[in-house]
Amino acid sequence: MRRCLAVAGLTACLGLSSFLAATPALAAPATAAAPASAGGTAPACIGRTGGSDDRFGGGWSETVTNNCGKTMRVKVLGSVSWQHSACHTLAPGQSFTHTEHHFGHYYKTVVC
Numbered sequence: 853m854r855r856c857l858a859v860a861g862l863t864a865c866l867g868l869s870s871f872l873a874a875t876p877a878l879a880a881p882a883t884a885a886a887p888a889s890a891g892g893t894a895p896a897c898i899g900r901t902g903g904s905d906d907r908f909g910g911g912w913s914e915t916v917t918n919n920c921g922k923t924m925r926v927k928v929l930g931s932v933s934w935q936h937s938a939c940h941t942l943a944p945g946q947s948f949t950h951t952e953h954h955f956g957h958y959y960k961t962v963v964c
Contacts, residue, residue, distance in 0.1 A: 894926050894961040899947075902958050913951040914958045918942035927964045931956040939964035 894900075894916075902914035914928050921944060928937040928950040937950040 894963050900961055910955040911953040912958050913949055915949040916961055917947035918944055925964050926961055928961050929959040931959050
């Protein structure tokens with residue numbers, strides 16, 4: 853008798869899981885994926901030059917130049933989050949410099 857109940861319970865469980873998987877209303881909602889490049893490291897055609905300034909207890913700056921053949925949106929990241937620049941839209945040949953007068957250092961340039 854126990855064996856019969858175990859088999860019946862398993863069959864009912866499997867049947868229910870098949871029903872749930874086939875019911876669209878109970879399926880997880882689909883989410884739109886962000887573009888693969890968003891937030892990733894900027895491509896090599898984005899020039900980066902920078903340095904540090906130890907004369908006044910630290911600080912750094914980074915100049916970013918768009919050498920790509922199209923408009924790019926980029927952002928400079930510092931070693932701490934409050935040192936991140938705003939997102940800049942750069943036409944080909946355009947550049948901007950981000951400067952921090954505090955401790956820390958340049959981390960990387962990303963697309964945004």
